[in-house]
Amino acid sequence: MLEDGHRMDEETTDRAFWSVVQAVDKAEAEDKPLPVEVPRMLHHIFEADHQLLRSRDQVRTNITCMQPALEGAASFGQALGYIMDDISHQDLKLKEGRKCEGGTCCEACSRNVFPTFASGPECSLATFPELASFTFNELEKTSAATILQFVRLIERVRRTMAYEYGLDLATLLPLQTYSRKYVAGTTQQGGGGGEGDYVILHTDEATHASYHYSCVLYLNTQNEEFTGGNFVFNDPLAAGEKEAKRRLEESYKNAPPMSLEEEIARARKARRDLTPFHPTTGAAVIFSSGWENMHEVEKLTSGTRYAVPSFFTTCPVPEGAYAQMAVGKPKTDEEIADDWLHLLLAHRQESPQESVGRVKELLMKWHYMTTPLRHHQAARVSQDGLEAAEPASPVVAEPAPAAQAVDAGPAPAPAPAQAPAPAPVPTAVQGDTPNPTANPYANWASAVDPASGNTYYYDTVTGETSWTWPPE
Ligand SMILES: O=C(O)CCC(=O)C(=O)O
């Protein structure tokens, strides 16, 4: 299944994914602990997914980071405008710079379109029916295949963001993600991901102060399964007020009489630069969550539109949060496998309170569960894959990753700096010496393919794999 000495290609990665699903279903049917090979194989899949994505199209627009200019004239009204989602949001006075409350984001803001972030089969609602209404809070009736596919997609987003913005992977965690369903003719039920037929102009970081990077992945295609429903970046008109006036006058020429609502929409359009994105299956938009990226979803005119928004934070998780968990950060492959089972894959009934606790723990441990053990410290995602933390500088603040539960709340205080425990290293297949020049295979480890039961070998740094030892 794995090619000798090569990275996994798309087909091999998908086969590996389905063998993992089989192994999970088997463990559950037999009421056994999850085999440690499952998370190991998942690590390879995540790594391969990100590498494969690097060769696909990406359209990047660099933009100036913006934040509310509240100092000095911080009136109550202005402060409300900073928080509230409504049309007046676009009139909020802004200044240059990032806000990123409580987090350590990079200096650059941008918007990125990936037309083929995921393949059609990966987003298929026939294969993964529960993707239509996915939430981590209710997994009892969700198949292992869909849960694993959702995690796989979100982990691809996380790695892509870390790479795009030059962030240590350990410092970037999902705070919130779910499937969002839009149905033409319905009105928004409650806030957040409730069903509705549009989303009003907003800034993700204004909705939740700890959202620093956002992604929306689309599961179906405009003009095939629905009409309307553009995702639109909404910017101040670069050409200025004079042009806005000219545009408005132009729009009145030969126009039929309009309702008040239409008049307001027309006036807004004339005053703003609108950049619509037309959703297609598997496309994703990734952007910094600040005021430089105000956006909205235009009303659906027919059909049903499915999207998966995800919001990431660079706020550190307070160390105390791990101490309150039954088992804190996983330290062995067995503990990682246990977390996968108990936080995601065990199909059980639970009270809403229990599920909130479980999801909170899941999001806080996300990096530890989705990243090979030796990379649990700071790791950058480079062109060649994950780079381990610099071993020569052990006294650095551990970049404790962050996550908060589902609800809005104050950003957690940064964790105090402390020396991290030495990163656990996978069992070397041959030789004991830590000097890689003395042992060219010091980074190699072995694992068992859950589908065939055969042992394979992999380089924990480059991701190379081999069925034979030594690798060819
Ligand atoms: O569905 C979309 O295109 C965007 C959703 C969005 O902006 C959000 O959930 O914050």
Ligand SMILES: [Fe+2]
């Ligand atoms: Fe949004």
